[in-house]
Amino acid sequence: MTDSPRRAAATAAIHAGRLPALPGVPVIPPVHRSVIYEFVDAGEFADVMDDASRGYLYTRIRNPTTDELGAVIAELEGAEAGLCFASGMGALSAAVAELAPPGAGMVAATQIYGQTHHMAATRPDGRLVDIGDTDALRRAAQGAAVVVCETVSNPSLAVADIPAVAEVAHAAGAALVVDNTIATPIGCRPLEHGADLVFHSATKYLNGHSDVLAGVAAGSAELIGRLAERSLELGATLAPDSAWLVRRGIRTLHLRVERASENAMAIAAYLEGHPRVRRVAYPGLASHPSHAVASRILDRFGGLMSFEVEGGRPGGEAVMDRVQLCLRATSLGGVETCISHPASTSHRQLSAEELAQAGIAEGDLRLTVGCEQVDDLIADLDQALR
Ligand SMILES: Cc1ncc(COP(=O)(O)O)c(C=O)c1O
Incomplete structure (x- = not known):
């Protein structure tokens, strides 16, 4: 018998196996599947809960594996911050909800992914415009809060002149959101051309193996912070296993x-x-x-x-x-x-x-x-x- 009392099997089944940390950092970080996190004392718990100190509390709020993917996307896109979503549409929905609430006005390129087209077409304040027609875009952007286009569109392969689109959007007071799914950050970095937010269906090239549904967005720390707040309500949180797979895919x-x-x-x-x-x-x-x-x-x-x-x-x-x-x-x-x-x-x-x-x-x-x-x-x- 040791000094500590033997724990019942029911207790051991839940609490056994907590090993001390040993030297040696894994080259490939683990998947952090834990939804909840433990704190050393009540004060630390309260500080993290109040956001007085940054920490992990609950995976819909923040998770180390999705944070890691967010950081990778931010660096690839040349952004201050990145954020993960359960799908590309989750990323777009969060962005549009934040930047253009109902009535604020959304403009989307006619040459855009079908579901995004549908989103703009079915909003009473939505407008669709040929992204290559600068005069039409200027008219459509008046009074709109957001303009959405793809770097390379699917399937017409129209390439948006992002600096020109950004200038027109900004002159009208609208934010420019670019879907960079098809170009990827290897092909183009829209933020460097004037976009305010870039997002991806990470389901596509970023993951690259047709086995994960995921979305990511990147932009200023301020805007990504607002999207993170928004996604607490939307709940389109990416699962850590999916984030880990996308991060692995991005290596190639x-x-x-x-x-x-x-x-x-x-x-x-x-x-x-x-x-x-x-x-x-x-x-x-x-x-x-x-x-x-x-x-x-x-x-x-x-x-x-x-x-x-x-x-x-x-x-x-x-x-x-x-x-x-x-x-x-x-x-x-x-x-x-x-x-x-x-x-x-x-x-x-x-x-x-x-x-x-x-x-x-x-x-x-x-x-x-x-x-x-x-x-x-x-x-x-x-x-x-x-
Ligand atoms: C260009 C583009 N953007 C966005 C999406 C939506 O992404 P998801 O299916 O990950 O929601 C798709 C999906 O096909 C797409 O092709």
């Missing part, structure tokens, strides 16, 4: 984006020369309307492209049916190449007129190019286009 972000960009450039050039392809939208091609802006704003042209095959919707569907290596799947930014049909998937909420405004043809196919050997991808598309 630069390699994946470089490889996907090289692959995409080769595929775009191949498709552009194919007799059955009517149009290829890829910002790296000199033929793309955004090529000049892209060359100025982007360090990498990225892995996303769209192309229109002859024969409209049935023509596009036939190619979809014949591919053998490219996966018929939605989303983007994973290591695997996926093909999809925007009119019936990501932009299904849009009417025929809205599709046309967003620059999407009924027969367009979207290709999110992964990291495979490019010859194999071209061979697959070649047999599918026969």
Whole structure:
């Protein structure tokens, strides 16, 4: 028998195994799954609870693993602070709720992710505008509190002239929020071009392995602090396991984006020369309307492209049916190449007129190019286009 009384199994099952800290810091930080935190005394507990000293209390408020991912995003985007959310839409919803409460006015690019388009289109104070039309943007931004655009849009691949958009938004007194999901911070850092807040669907390139749903935002410490307060109510908190996986994925972000960009450039050039392809939208091609802006704003042209095959919707569907290596799947930014049909998937909420405004043809196919050997991808598309 030791001096301390033997604990009952029920107690040991809960409290046993607390080991003293030993020298040696893990190179890869652990996942902090604990939702609650313990304090040395009542005073420390009260101080953390009152925010008199910064500490961990409850994971919806703060968690070391999500804090770590937030810090990584802040550094990658050149921001003072970063914050995690349960999804990309969680990040956008928090930003819009904070910057443009109902009635304050929201402007979004017509060329934007379908769900963001839907958000602006269904708000009584929402306006949609061609982000490349500066005069239209100037008119739309009057009286608005926020302008939302994507660095590179999906699937028309329009590249926003972020410095010009920021100038117009700021002159109207609106904040500029940029969705940098497709460009990634390897391709562009919108805050350096005048954006006030940048956000990502981290589900895509940041994680890169199609196995996590997550969102992140980065900006000034003041604005991120307001979003953190807001997200206490919204509750769109990222789970620590998901944050850990995204952080792990980011370790190879630069390699994946470089490889996907090289692959995409080769595929775009191949498709552009194919007799059955009517149009290829890829910002790296000199033929793309955004090529000049892209060359100025982007360090990498990225892995996303769209192309229109002859024969409209049935023509596009036939190619979809014949591919053998490219996966018929939605989303983007994973290591695997996926093909999809925007009119019936990501932009299904849009009417025929809205599709046309967003620059999407009924027969367009979207290709999110992964990291495979490019010859194999071209061979697959070649047999599918026969
Ligand atoms: C460009 C872009 N932004 C935002 C989102 C929304 O992200 P999430 O699905 O993580 O909420 C998506 C999702 O497809 C997207 O493609």
